[in-house]
Structures are given as structure tokens and as C-alpha cells.
Amino acid sequence: DAKTTQPPSMDCAEGRAANLPCNHSTISGNEYVYWYRQIHSQGPQYIIHGLKNNETNEMASLIITEDRKSSTLILPHATLRDTAVYYCIVRSNAGGTSYGKLTFGQGTILTVHP
């Protein structure tokens, strides 16, 4: 799976949009971009994923650049409960034994303040 690079920490004011960047310049054609978050040592929680089109669900939006070398997770109206570590992960959905693996980096610590 391709390596990802994220800033170690970011701040955001409550009610504002939080934009979390991720660089994945070595991503290959069949690899998806996944985002998870971990709130204070709870188990990681799936947020969203995408291949090349922008995606939106009830939690967030995912913007992937046209060359797919970077992406941005957007939390449109951040709340204090969104304070967490956010992980950007690139993996293939091609099946086989690779399904068993998620490779976590250090992630971005997002702090939402009042």
C-alpha cells in the first residue's frame, strides 16, 4: 500500500470547517483513500473513502485531486466532539490477503476549540 503523509497537528474553531490534508504521491491506480479517526483511545472509526471522485456522507466530504496524489478530508462544521486523531490510509480493494491489512501512520491530531 502507498505511504501517506499528514501534518502532525491542526487546530480548528468550533463551527468552522476543518480541512485535513493528506499526501499520497505514490498511490497506484487501484488504491483507495480511506479516512478513519480515533477519539481519545477508543477504537478507530471509519469516516469515508474514495477512489478518484469526490465523496460526501453524513460525517464528512473527501476531495481527491485529479492526479490522485493528495486528498483533503473536510468536516464542514466542526464540533468539540470532532477532536481526535485522523488517519489517512491508502489501500487496494483488489481482494485477497491484502484485505486483512490496514497500515496506520501517525495521523493528524485535530483539536477543535471553542
Next chain:
Amino acid sequence: NAGVTQTPKFQVLKTGQSMTLQCAQDMNHEYMSWYRQDPGMGLRLIHYSVGAGITDQGEVPNGYNVSRSTTEDFPLRLLSAAPSQTSVYFCASFRGGNYGYTFGSGTRLTVV
């Protein structure tokens, strides 16, 4: 509620003791994994399984054994606990395809 259930939530072991961390899922997911997370670090893969009877090693498998006799259960065994195995352990399951992983709430293990 459907999901991944880990037991126990907390455990203290003495060096050299053995124990089994339990993980069960009721979503009929084929894929299950065990991760450990040390303070200030991301999760590291210990072992994983792509179906009943099939397991493989992850990034940090030494000192741990797994087996997968049923789709629902994926226990992690510590053969002879060491202080270096003090960590938080997470179990996860995955349906396959374009879905996300579901993680349990973790087992906090201290080896003294």
C-alpha cells in the same frame, strides 16, 4: 448491537503468564485483524485472518498466536507475557469490498 466485542477491557498480567484476548463479531465479516497501539503511536498489525481457518502474520507477530475456527471469533493468545507487550489491543473486522473496517473498543493490557 451489531459490532466487534472485545473482552476483557482491562487486564494486568505478571511477566511469564499467558492469556487470551477475546474478539467476537456478529456481522458475518470474513476478514478480522488484531492491532496494538502503544502510547503516542499509530496502530500496528499483529495478525490477521481472511476467513475461518486462514491466518497470517502482520507487522509485529512475535509473542502472539491466533486461530480462526469460526467466522465470528478471532482470539489472540499471549504465550508468555513480557512488559514490552503492555499496550492497547484492538480487534477489527471487515466485510470486504468498498466498506470500512469496524473496530472494537480495545483491551488495555499491562504486564508487570
